[in-house]
Amino acid sequence: MKPIKEIPLVLFTILSQAAVGLTLMEGFFIFFYPGEARLWSPAVPGLAFLCLLVGLACSLFHLGHPSGGIRSLANLSVSWLSREILAFGGYGAVLGLDMVLRYQGMKIPMVLLSSFIAGLAAVAVSARVYKNPGYPALDTFWPFVFFAGTAWVLGLFLLGMICPSLASVLRPFIAVALVFELMTHFLAPIFWLSGGRAQRCTAIAHYRSFFFWIRGGILVLMTGLFVFARSDLSVLILVLLTVQELIGRVLFFNYMVHAADHIGKSLE
Amino acid sequence: MSRIQLGFHINAKKCIGCFTCAMACKNMYHQPVAVLWRKLYPLDESIYPFSHRGFYSLACNHCETPACQAACPVGAYTKRVRDGVVIHDQDKCIGCGNCIRSCPFGAPQYNPVLRKAEKCSLCWQRLDQGLKPACVLSCPVEALELKDFCKADLSSLLAFPPGFPVTSGINPSVRFTLPQSPCIVRQEMP
Numbered sequence: 001m002k003p004i005k006e007i008p009l010v011l012f013t014i015l016s017q018a019a020v021g022l023t024l025m026e027g028f029f030i031f032f033y034p035g036e037a038r039l040w041s042p043a044v045p046g047l048a049f050l051c052l053l054v055g056l057a058c059s060l061f062h063l064g065h066p067s068g069g070i071r072s073l074a075n076l077s078v079s080w081l082s083r084e085i086l087a088f089g090g091y092g093a094v095l096g097l098d099m100v101l102r103y104q105g106m107k108i109p110m111v112l113l114s115s116f117i118a119g120l121a122a123v124a125v126s127a128r129v130y131k132n133p134g135y136p137a138l139d140t141f142w143p144f145v146f147f148a149g150t151a152w153v154l155g156l157f158l159l160g161m162i163c164p165s166l167a168s169v170l171r172p173f174i175a176v177a178l179v180f181e182l183m184t185h186f187l188a189p190i191f192w193l194s195g196g197r198a199q200r201c202t203a204i205a206h207y208r209s210f211f212f213w214i215r216g217g218i219l220v221l222m223t224g225l226f227v228f229a230r231s232d233l234s235v236l237i238l239v240l241l242t243v244q245e246l247i248g249r250v251l252f253f254n255y256m257v258h259a260a261d262h263i264g265k266s267l268e
Numbered sequence: 269m270s271r272i273q274l275g276f277h278i279n280a281k282k283c284i285g286c287f288t289c290a291m292a293c294k295n296m297y298h299q300p301v302a303v304l305w306r307k308l309y310p311l312d313e314s315i316y317p318f319s320h321r322g323f324y325s326l327a328c329n330h331c332e333t334p335a336c337q338a339a340c341p342v343g344a345y346t347k348r349v350r351d352g353v354v355i356h357d358q359d360k361c362i363g364c365g366n367c368i369r370s371c372p373f374g375a376p377q378y379n380p381v382l383r384k385a386e387k388c389s390l391c392w393q394r395l396d397q398g399l400k401p402a403c404v405l406s407c408p409v410e411a412l413e414l415k416d417f418c419k420a421d422l423s424s425l426l427a428f429p430p431g432f433p434v435t436s437g438i439n440p441s442v443r444f445t446l447p448q449s450p451c452i453v454r455q456e457m458p
Contacts, residue, residue, distance in 0.1 A: 064363015064383030071362065072341040081341040081366050132370040133335055133435050198433075259433040260374025264309035264324055266430060 006253040008061035013126065013252075014154075014245050015055030016088060017147055019048040020119035021155020023095065027116040029159070029166065030109075038163040042102035045115070047158060049095050056088065080129045087122035094118050123147050135256045137192050137202035145184050146252060150245055153177045157241055160233040167233050174233075175226040182219040185212075185248065197266065201257040209255050211247045218244040273332065273352035273417040274390060275441025276404075277425060278324055281448045282411035285310065285323040292406030293327070296391070300381045305388040306403050307374075311447065315430045322447035324432065325412060327388035327403065328375035329440030330354045336387070339370035344385075352417075352441060353390045361385055372433045373440065390414075417441050 004010075026044045029036065060066040076082045094115040101108055127144035156177055160170045189203035189212075206212045218240055225237070285308060293306040311322040330347075334354045337345035344360035345367065347353070356367075356376070361384040367376040368385055376387040391401035399405070404412045415422075425443035428434045432444070 062364065064361075064365075064378075066362075068342065068362030071360070072364070074360075075341050075343040078338045079341045079343075079366075081339065081364065085341065129366070130369075132339060133372040133433075133438065134368075134370045136372075196434075258369075258374065259372035259435075262431075263326065263374070263433065264315070264431045265312040266314035 002254065004250055004254055006062060008058045009253055010246060010249040012055045012059035012062075013147065014150060014242075014249055015051045015058065016126065017123060017151040018154040018158060019051040019055065019095070020091065020123050021151035021153070022048040022051070022158045023091075023112075023115050023119045023155070024151060025155035025159045027112055029169070030112065033166075033169065036163070036166060036169075038165055040102065040107045041162060042099060043162050044159065045095050045099035045102060047162065049092070049099050052088065052092050052095065056092070080125060084122070084125045084129050087118070087125040091115065091118035091122045123151055130252075134258055134260070135202075136196055136198040136259055137256050140191075142184075142188055142191070143252075145188075146248065149177070149181045149184055150248070153181055153241065154245060157233065157238055161235075161238060164233070170233070171226065175223070178219065178223045178226055181244075182216075182223050185216055185219055197262050198257045198259050201262070202255065205255045205257055206251060209251065211251050211255070215244045215247040215251070218247075271352075271418050272350065273330075273441055274395070274414055275330060275352075275417045275443070276327070277413040277415050277420075277443050277445070278326070279411045279413065279445040280311075280322050280324060280429075281445050282409045283323045283325060283447070284409055284411075285321055286408065288406045288408060289325050289403035289412055292402040293388070296402040299377075299386070300379060303377045303379055303386070305375075305377070305386070309431070311431055316447055318450050320450065324429075324444070325403070326373065326375075326442070328354060328390070329373055329442040330390055331441060332439035333437060335370040335372065335435075335438055336367035336376050339366040341366065348392070351392075351395065353392050353395070354387075355389055355392060356385065356387050358382065358384050358386060372435050372438070415443070417443075 022044060026039060030039050060069050063069055072085050073082050076086060098111045098115050101111060124144060127147045130138050130143040133139055156170055156174050160167050189206045192199040192203035222240060287308055290304055290306045290308055306325060306327040309324045309326060316322040330353055334345060334347060337347060341364060342360050342362055344357045346355050348355060363383045365378060368378055376385045379386050394401060401414060404414050422443050425445060427443060429444040429446055
Protein backbone atom coordinates (compact mmCIF):
# COMPACT_ATOMS: atom_id res chain seq x y z
CA MET A 1 0.00 0.00 0.00
CA LYS A 2 1.44 3.37 -0.96
CA PRO A 3 1.53 6.29 1.50
CA ILE A 4 -1.60 8.45 1.50
CA LYS A 5 -1.03 11.98 0.23
CA GLU A 6 -3.20 15.09 0.04
CA ILE A 7 -5.09 14.40 3.29
CA PRO A 8 -6.00 18.12 3.65
CA LEU A 9 -7.67 18.02 0.23
CA VAL A 10 -9.43 14.75 1.08
CA LEU A 11 -10.92 16.41 4.18
CA PHE A 12 -11.68 19.70 2.43
CA THR A 13 -13.59 18.11 -0.44
CA ILE A 14 -15.57 15.72 1.81
CA LEU A 15 -16.51 18.39 4.35
CA SER A 16 -17.37 21.08 1.81
CA GLN A 17 -19.48 18.61 -0.18
CA ALA A 18 -21.23 17.46 3.01
CA ALA A 19 -22.10 21.10 3.71
CA VAL A 20 -23.42 21.68 0.20
CA GLY A 21 -25.29 18.37 0.27
CA LEU A 22 -27.03 19.36 3.48
CA THR A 23 -28.12 22.69 1.94
CA LEU A 24 -29.26 21.07 -1.30
CA MET A 25 -31.21 18.27 0.36
CA GLU A 26 -32.85 20.61 2.85
CA GLY A 27 -33.87 22.93 0.01
CA PHE A 28 -35.25 19.97 -1.96
CA PHE A 29 -37.35 18.68 0.93
CA ILE A 30 -38.59 22.15 1.93
CA PHE A 31 -39.85 22.55 -1.64
CA PHE A 32 -41.49 19.13 -1.82
CA TYR A 33 -42.51 18.73 1.87
CA PRO A 34 -43.45 22.31 2.89
CA GLY A 35 -45.42 21.12 5.93
CA GLU A 36 -42.36 19.62 7.69
CA ALA A 37 -41.57 22.17 10.44
CA ARG A 38 -38.22 20.62 11.51
CA LEU A 39 -36.74 21.29 8.09
CA TRP A 40 -36.29 24.95 8.92
CA SER A 41 -34.11 24.07 11.90
CA PRO A 42 -31.17 26.48 12.38
CA ALA A 43 -29.07 23.39 13.08
CA VAL A 44 -29.07 22.59 9.34
CA PRO A 45 -27.21 25.72 8.12
CA GLY A 46 -25.31 25.64 11.44
CA LEU A 47 -23.88 22.18 10.78
CA ALA A 48 -23.29 22.99 7.11
CA PHE A 49 -21.44 26.18 8.08
CA LEU A 50 -19.30 24.30 10.60
CA CYS A 51 -18.42 21.60 8.02
CA LEU A 52 -17.49 24.26 5.47
CA LEU A 53 -15.40 26.23 7.94
CA VAL A 54 -13.44 23.14 9.06
CA GLY A 55 -13.06 22.05 5.43
CA LEU A 56 -11.70 25.43 4.35
CA ALA A 57 -9.30 25.43 7.30
CA CYS A 58 -8.09 21.93 6.27
CA SER A 59 -7.58 23.08 2.68
CA LEU A 60 -4.96 25.60 3.80
CA PHE A 61 -2.68 22.77 4.93
CA HIS A 62 -2.19 21.42 1.42
CA LEU A 63 -0.42 24.65 0.53
CA GLY A 64 3.34 24.88 0.81
CA HIS A 65 2.73 28.37 2.21
CA PRO A 66 -0.70 28.50 3.90
CA SER A 67 -0.31 32.20 4.68
CA GLY A 68 -0.33 32.87 0.93
CA GLY A 69 -3.83 31.39 0.62
CA ILE A 70 -5.26 34.89 0.84
CA ARG A 71 -3.77 35.63 -2.60
CA SER A 72 -5.53 32.70 -4.26
CA LEU A 73 -8.22 34.92 -5.78
CA ALA A 74 -5.63 36.69 -7.92
CA ASN A 75 -6.20 34.69 -11.11
CA LEU A 76 -10.01 34.60 -11.34
CA SER A 77 -9.95 35.31 -15.06
CA VAL A 78 -8.53 31.88 -15.95
CA SER A 79 -7.94 29.70 -12.87
CA TRP A 80 -10.69 27.34 -11.74
CA LEU A 81 -8.94 27.05 -8.38
CA SER A 82 -9.36 30.80 -7.83
CA ARG A 83 -13.00 30.48 -8.86
CA GLU A 84 -13.44 27.57 -6.44
CA ILE A 85 -12.25 29.72 -3.54
CA LEU A 86 -14.61 32.49 -4.63
CA ALA A 87 -17.53 30.05 -5.05
CA PHE A 88 -17.06 28.50 -1.61
CA GLY A 89 -16.52 31.95 -0.10
CA GLY A 90 -19.80 33.16 -1.60
CA TYR A 91 -21.62 30.00 -0.52
CA GLY A 92 -20.21 30.36 3.01
CA ALA A 93 -21.36 33.98 3.21
CA VAL A 94 -24.96 33.16 2.19
CA LEU A 95 -24.98 30.08 4.43
CA GLY A 96 -23.75 32.14 7.38
CA LEU A 97 -26.48 34.70 6.76
CA ASP A 98 -29.10 31.94 6.58
CA MET A 99 -27.82 30.48 9.86
CA VAL A 100 -27.91 33.84 11.70
CA LEU A 101 -31.41 34.63 10.40
CA ARG A 102 -32.77 31.24 11.42
CA TYR A 103 -31.29 31.48 14.93
CA GLN A 104 -33.21 34.78 15.16
CA GLY A 105 -36.39 33.00 14.14
CA MET A 106 -36.56 34.27 10.55
CA LYS A 107 -37.21 31.87 7.66
CA ILE A 108 -36.41 33.63 4.39
CA PRO A 109 -36.83 31.34 1.36
CA MET A 110 -34.80 33.68 -0.88
CA VAL A 111 -31.75 33.28 1.35
CA LEU A 112 -32.17 29.50 1.30
CA LEU A 113 -32.55 29.57 -2.49
CA SER A 114 -29.39 31.68 -2.76
CA SER A 115 -27.39 29.24 -0.65
CA PHE A 116 -28.86 26.34 -2.69
CA ILE A 117 -27.66 27.90 -5.97
CA ALA A 118 -24.30 29.03 -4.54
CA GLY A 119 -23.66 25.54 -3.10
CA LEU A 120 -24.50 23.79 -6.35
CA ALA A 121 -22.22 26.18 -8.25
CA ALA A 122 -19.42 25.64 -5.71
CA VAL A 123 -19.49 21.84 -6.16
CA ALA A 124 -19.55 22.18 -9.96
CA VAL A 125 -16.60 24.61 -9.93
CA SER A 126 -14.74 22.40 -7.44
CA ALA A 127 -15.11 19.42 -9.79
CA ARG A 128 -13.89 21.54 -12.72
CA VAL A 129 -10.61 22.22 -10.84
CA TYR A 130 -9.68 18.54 -11.14
CA LYS A 131 -10.69 18.20 -14.79
CA ASN A 132 -7.31 18.88 -16.36
CA PRO A 133 -5.06 17.23 -18.96
CA GLY A 134 -2.54 16.08 -16.33
CA TYR A 135 -4.84 13.26 -15.22
CA PRO A 136 -6.64 11.84 -18.27
CA ALA A 137 -8.94 9.76 -16.04
CA LEU A 138 -10.18 12.95 -14.40
CA ASP A 139 -10.25 15.00 -17.59
CA THR A 140 -13.80 13.71 -17.98
CA PHE A 141 -17.16 14.12 -16.25
CA TRP A 142 -16.11 11.81 -13.38
CA PRO A 143 -14.94 14.48 -10.88
CA PHE A 144 -18.42 16.06 -10.98
CA VAL A 145 -20.11 12.66 -10.67
CA PHE A 146 -17.97 11.74 -7.64
CA PHE A 147 -18.43 15.11 -5.94
CA ALA A 148 -22.17 15.24 -6.61
CA GLY A 149 -22.55 11.69 -5.26
CA THR A 150 -20.74 12.59 -2.04
CA ALA A 151 -22.84 15.73 -1.57
CA TRP A 152 -26.04 13.79 -2.26
CA VAL A 153 -25.39 10.88 0.12
CA LEU A 154 -23.82 12.86 2.98
CA GLY A 155 -26.46 15.60 2.67
CA LEU A 156 -29.30 13.10 3.00
CA PHE A 157 -27.70 11.31 5.95
CA LEU A 158 -26.86 14.47 7.87
CA LEU A 159 -30.34 15.83 7.25
CA GLY A 160 -31.77 12.57 8.58
CA MET A 161 -29.64 12.87 11.72
CA ILE A 162 -30.80 16.45 12.35
CA CYS A 163 -34.46 15.78 11.51
CA PRO A 164 -35.20 12.22 12.75
CA SER A 165 -38.90 12.71 12.03
CA LEU A 166 -38.00 12.70 8.33
CA ALA A 167 -36.23 9.34 8.53
CA SER A 168 -39.01 7.33 6.89
CA VAL A 169 -39.27 9.88 4.06
CA LEU A 170 -35.51 9.96 3.57
CA ARG A 171 -34.93 6.19 3.52
CA PRO A 172 -35.87 5.54 -0.16
CA PHE A 173 -33.88 8.60 -1.23
CA ILE A 174 -30.84 7.33 0.68
CA ALA A 175 -31.24 3.91 -0.93
CA VAL A 176 -31.25 5.49 -4.41
CA ALA A 177 -28.24 7.68 -3.54
CA LEU A 178 -26.31 4.64 -2.26
CA VAL A 179 -27.10 2.68 -5.43
CA PHE A 180 -25.78 5.69 -7.41
CA GLU A 181 -22.56 5.73 -5.36
CA LEU A 182 -22.16 1.96 -5.74
CA MET A 183 -22.64 2.15 -9.51
CA THR A 184 -20.23 5.05 -9.99
CA HIS A 185 -17.63 3.32 -7.82
CA PHE A 186 -17.58 0.23 -10.02
CA LEU A 187 -18.41 1.88 -13.36
CA ALA A 188 -15.65 4.51 -13.36
CA PRO A 189 -12.75 2.00 -13.71
CA ILE A 190 -14.69 0.12 -16.42
CA PHE A 191 -15.07 3.43 -18.28
CA TRP A 192 -11.35 4.15 -17.88
CA LEU A 193 -10.44 0.71 -19.25
CA SER A 194 -11.69 1.89 -22.64
CA GLY A 195 -9.48 5.02 -22.59
CA GLY A 196 -5.81 5.69 -23.31
CA ARG A 197 -2.88 4.23 -21.42
CA ALA A 198 -3.05 6.61 -18.43
CA GLN A 199 -6.78 5.93 -18.02
CA ARG A 200 -6.27 2.18 -18.28
CA CYS A 201 -3.43 2.32 -15.75
CA THR A 202 -5.71 4.32 -13.44
CA ALA A 203 -8.35 1.58 -13.69
CA ILE A 204 -5.73 -1.10 -12.97
CA ALA A 205 -4.34 0.93 -10.03
CA HIS A 206 -7.89 1.01 -8.63
CA TYR A 207 -8.43 -2.72 -9.10
CA ARG A 208 -5.10 -3.47 -7.39
CA SER A 209 -5.88 -1.17 -4.49
CA PHE A 210 -6.99 -2.52 -1.14
CA PHE A 211 -8.99 0.72 -0.68
CA PHE A 212 -11.07 0.14 -3.81
CA TRP A 213 -12.37 -3.23 -2.61
CA ILE A 214 -12.89 -2.05 0.98
CA ARG A 215 -14.98 0.88 -0.23
CA GLY A 216 -16.87 -1.37 -2.63
CA GLY A 217 -17.58 -3.80 0.21
CA ILE A 218 -18.87 -1.05 2.51
CA LEU A 219 -21.08 0.34 -0.26
CA VAL A 220 -22.51 -3.11 -1.04
CA LEU A 221 -23.21 -3.67 2.67
CA MET A 222 -24.86 -0.27 3.11
CA THR A 223 -26.90 -0.55 -0.07
CA GLY A 224 -28.06 -3.98 1.08
CA LEU A 225 -29.00 -2.59 4.48
CA PHE A 226 -31.05 0.25 3.01
CA VAL A 227 -32.58 -1.44 -0.02
CA PHE A 228 -33.37 -4.88 1.44
CA ALA A 229 -33.20 -4.65 5.24
CA ARG A 230 -34.75 -1.15 5.36
CA SER A 231 -32.27 -0.11 7.99
CA ASP A 232 -32.76 2.97 10.17
CA LEU A 233 -30.36 5.88 10.25
CA SER A 234 -27.85 5.52 13.04
CA VAL A 235 -24.52 6.95 14.13
CA LEU A 236 -22.82 3.66 13.21
CA ILE A 237 -24.15 3.89 9.66
CA LEU A 238 -23.09 7.54 9.44
CA VAL A 239 -19.56 6.51 10.54
CA LEU A 240 -19.48 3.72 7.93
CA LEU A 241 -20.70 6.15 5.30
CA THR A 242 -18.08 8.72 6.21
CA VAL A 243 -15.34 6.07 6.14
CA GLN A 244 -16.31 4.92 2.63
CA GLU A 245 -16.42 8.54 1.42
CA LEU A 246 -12.95 9.15 2.89
CA ILE A 247 -11.64 6.00 1.20
CA GLY A 248 -13.23 7.10 -2.08
CA ARG A 249 -11.49 10.43 -1.87
CA VAL A 250 -8.17 8.80 -0.97
CA LEU A 251 -8.54 6.82 -4.21
CA PHE A 252 -9.36 10.05 -6.07
CA PHE A 253 -6.24 11.85 -4.89
CA ASN A 254 -3.77 8.96 -4.72
CA TYR A 255 -4.64 6.34 -7.33
CA MET A 256 -4.99 8.49 -10.45
CA VAL A 257 -2.18 8.01 -12.97
CA HIS A 258 -0.55 11.15 -14.35
CA ALA A 259 -0.07 11.52 -18.11
CA ALA A 260 3.64 12.22 -17.61
CA ASP A 261 4.13 8.86 -15.85
CA HIS A 262 3.99 7.16 -19.25
CA ILE A 263 6.21 9.36 -21.39
CA GLY A 264 8.41 7.13 -23.51
CA LYS A 265 5.95 4.25 -23.31
CA SER A 266 3.27 3.28 -25.76
CA LEU A 267 0.26 5.41 -24.90
CA GLU A 268 -2.24 3.37 -26.88
CA MET B 269 7.01 43.41 -33.96
CA SER B 270 6.61 39.95 -35.48
CA ARG B 271 5.56 37.17 -33.13
CA ILE B 272 8.18 34.75 -31.78
CA GLN B 273 7.54 31.41 -30.09
CA LEU B 274 10.67 29.65 -28.93
CA GLY B 275 10.58 25.89 -28.51
CA PHE B 276 12.77 22.79 -28.51
CA HIS B 277 13.49 20.47 -31.36
CA ILE B 278 14.29 17.10 -29.79
CA ASN B 279 16.30 15.07 -32.23
CA ALA B 280 16.01 11.52 -30.91
CA LYS B 281 17.94 10.33 -33.98
CA LYS B 282 21.04 12.09 -32.65
CA CYS B 283 20.44 11.68 -28.88
CA ILE B 284 22.80 9.20 -27.23
CA GLY B 285 21.19 9.35 -23.77
CA CYS B 286 24.23 10.83 -22.03
CA PHE B 287 22.15 12.97 -19.58
CA THR B 288 24.47 15.95 -20.19
CA CYS B 289 21.47 18.23 -20.88
CA ALA B 290 19.80 17.29 -17.59
CA MET B 291 23.04 17.70 -15.66
CA ALA B 292 23.85 21.05 -17.32
CA CYS B 293 20.45 22.28 -16.19
CA LYS B 294 21.04 20.94 -12.69
CA ASN B 295 24.48 22.57 -12.53
CA MET B 296 23.06 25.86 -13.69
CA TYR B 297 20.17 26.08 -11.20
CA HIS B 298 21.24 23.78 -8.32
CA GLN B 299 17.84 22.28 -7.67
CA PRO B 300 17.48 20.02 -4.61
CA VAL B 301 17.68 16.23 -4.83
CA ALA B 302 14.93 14.64 -6.97
CA VAL B 303 14.01 17.93 -8.67
CA LEU B 304 14.98 17.89 -12.34
CA TRP B 305 13.74 20.51 -14.74
CA ARG B 306 14.96 18.44 -17.68
CA LYS B 307 14.55 14.69 -17.73
CA LEU B 308 15.60 11.98 -20.10
CA TYR B 309 12.89 9.44 -20.90
CA PRO B 310 14.11 6.14 -22.36
CA LEU B 311 11.79 4.80 -25.05
CA ASP B 312 9.96 1.62 -24.25
CA GLU B 313 10.48 -1.50 -26.37
CA SER B 314 6.91 -1.17 -27.62
CA ILE B 315 7.95 2.09 -29.34
CA TYR B 316 11.56 1.39 -30.21
CA PRO B 317 12.11 -2.38 -30.31
CA PHE B 318 15.86 -2.47 -30.84
CA SER B 319 18.78 -3.52 -28.69
CA HIS B 320 20.24 -0.02 -28.53
CA ARG B 321 18.10 2.63 -26.92
CA GLY B 322 16.20 5.75 -27.91
CA PHE B 323 15.47 8.76 -25.69
CA TYR B 324 13.32 11.87 -25.41
CA SER B 325 15.00 14.69 -23.51
CA LEU B 326 12.10 16.75 -22.13
CA ALA B 327 11.60 19.85 -20.02
CA CYS B 328 8.88 22.51 -20.06
CA ASN B 329 7.41 22.82 -23.54
CA HIS B 330 6.48 26.51 -23.14
CA CYS B 331 3.05 25.75 -24.56
CA GLU B 332 1.02 28.21 -26.59
CA THR B 333 -1.83 27.92 -24.04
CA PRO B 334 -0.08 26.67 -20.90
CA ALA B 335 -2.11 24.41 -18.60
CA CYS B 336 0.04 25.56 -15.67
CA GLN B 337 -0.84 29.20 -16.27
CA ALA B 338 -4.53 28.37 -16.46
CA ALA B 339 -4.34 26.35 -13.24
CA CYS B 340 -2.36 28.75 -11.06
CA PRO B 341 -4.63 30.61 -8.59
CA VAL B 342 -2.09 33.34 -7.80
CA GLY B 343 -0.95 34.19 -11.33
CA ALA B 344 2.61 32.98 -10.76
CA TYR B 345 2.96 31.96 -14.43
CA THR B 346 3.39 34.47 -17.23
CA LYS B 347 4.04 33.95 -20.91
CA ARG B 348 6.48 36.45 -22.34
CA VAL B 349 5.13 38.21 -25.40
CA ARG B 350 8.58 38.74 -26.90
CA ASP B 351 9.52 35.05 -27.21
CA GLY B 352 6.68 32.91 -25.80
CA VAL B 353 8.72 31.66 -22.82
CA VAL B 354 6.55 30.60 -19.87
CA ILE B 355 8.10 31.97 -16.67
CA HIS B 356 7.25 30.88 -13.14
CA ASP B 357 7.56 33.57 -10.48
CA GLN B 358 8.48 31.78 -7.25
CA ASP B 359 7.83 34.85 -5.12
CA LYS B 360 4.14 34.59 -6.01
CA CYS B 361 3.88 30.77 -5.70
CA ILE B 362 2.01 29.44 -2.65
CA GLY B 363 2.83 25.77 -3.30
CA CYS B 364 -0.73 24.57 -4.00
CA GLY B 365 0.52 22.00 -6.54
CA ASN B 366 -2.29 22.69 -8.99
CA CYS B 367 0.14 23.36 -11.86
CA ILE B 368 1.92 20.06 -11.12
CA ARG B 369 -1.39 18.21 -11.36
CA SER B 370 -2.45 20.07 -14.50
CA CYS B 371 0.59 19.84 -16.77
CA PRO B 372 0.35 16.61 -18.85
CA PHE B 373 4.11 16.70 -19.50
CA GLY B 374 5.17 16.75 -15.83
CA ALA B 375 7.16 19.98 -16.28
CA PRO B 376 6.38 21.79 -13.00
CA GLN B 377 7.98 20.03 -10.04
CA TYR B 378 7.54 20.42 -6.31
CA ASN B 379 10.59 21.77 -4.52
CA PRO B 380 10.35 20.25 -1.02
CA VAL B 381 12.90 22.70 0.39
CA LEU B 382 11.15 25.87 -0.76
CA ARG B 383 7.69 24.21 -0.60
CA LYS B 384 6.91 25.76 -3.97
CA ALA B 385 6.61 24.62 -7.57
CA GLU B 386 9.29 25.30 -10.15
CA LYS B 387 10.05 24.45 -13.75
CA CYS B 388 12.35 25.02 -16.73
CA SER B 389 12.71 28.75 -17.41
CA LEU B 390 14.25 28.17 -20.85
CA CYS B 391 17.20 30.06 -19.32
CA TRP B 392 15.45 33.34 -20.14
CA GLN B 393 18.21 35.31 -18.42
CA ARG B 394 20.71 33.73 -20.82
CA LEU B 395 18.39 34.25 -23.79
CA ASP B 396 18.15 37.95 -22.93
CA GLN B 397 21.94 38.14 -23.18
CA GLY B 398 21.93 36.43 -26.56
CA LEU B 399 23.17 33.09 -25.13
CA LYS B 400 21.81 29.59 -25.66
CA PRO B 401 20.00 27.70 -22.85
CA ALA B 402 22.34 25.51 -20.77
CA CYS B 403 20.87 22.24 -22.05
CA VAL B 404 21.16 23.21 -25.72
CA LEU B 405 24.69 24.50 -25.22
CA SER B 406 25.85 21.37 -23.41
CA CYS B 407 24.52 18.70 -25.78
CA PRO B 408 27.59 17.02 -27.31
CA VAL B 409 25.71 15.71 -30.36
CA GLU B 410 23.44 18.71 -31.02
CA ALA B 411 20.34 16.65 -30.36
CA LEU B 412 18.65 19.63 -28.68
CA GLU B 413 17.96 22.70 -30.69
CA LEU B 414 16.11 25.92 -29.94
CA LYS B 415 13.84 27.08 -32.75
CA ASP B 416 11.46 29.92 -33.39
CA PHE B 417 8.27 27.97 -34.06
CA CYS B 418 6.71 30.90 -35.90
CA LYS B 419 9.45 31.04 -38.52
CA ALA B 420 11.13 27.62 -38.67
CA ASP B 421 10.02 24.96 -41.12
CA LEU B 422 8.53 22.31 -38.88
CA SER B 423 6.85 20.32 -41.63
CA SER B 424 9.26 17.36 -41.36
CA LEU B 425 9.06 17.20 -37.55
CA LEU B 426 6.56 15.42 -35.33
CA ALA B 427 4.42 17.21 -32.74
CA PHE B 428 3.12 14.10 -30.96
CA PRO B 429 5.42 11.13 -31.53
CA PRO B 430 4.69 7.74 -29.95
CA GLY B 431 5.23 7.92 -26.18
CA PHE B 432 4.47 11.63 -25.87
CA PRO B 433 1.08 12.63 -24.36
CA VAL B 434 -1.39 13.78 -26.97
CA THR B 435 -3.20 16.89 -25.79
CA SER B 436 -5.66 19.25 -27.37
CA GLY B 437 -5.83 22.99 -26.86
CA ILE B 438 -2.42 23.36 -25.18
CA ASN B 439 -0.14 23.25 -28.25
CA PRO B 440 3.26 22.44 -26.70
CA SER B 441 6.21 24.21 -28.37
CA VAL B 442 8.22 21.06 -28.99
CA ARG B 443 8.89 19.02 -32.09
CA PHE B 444 10.59 15.66 -32.50
CA THR B 445 12.70 13.72 -34.90
CA LEU B 446 12.24 10.01 -34.24
CA PRO B 447 15.22 7.75 -33.55
CA GLN B 448 16.46 5.93 -36.60
CA SER B 449 15.79 2.22 -36.99
CA PRO B 450 19.14 0.44 -37.04
CA CYS B 451 20.15 -1.07 -40.38
CA ILE B 452 21.15 -4.70 -40.30
CA VAL B 453 24.47 -5.40 -41.99
CA ARG B 454 25.27 -8.96 -42.99
CA GLN B 455 28.95 -9.66 -43.30
CA GLU B 456 30.07 -12.25 -45.76
CA MET B 457 32.06 -14.99 -44.07
CA PRO B 458 35.54 -15.21 -45.53
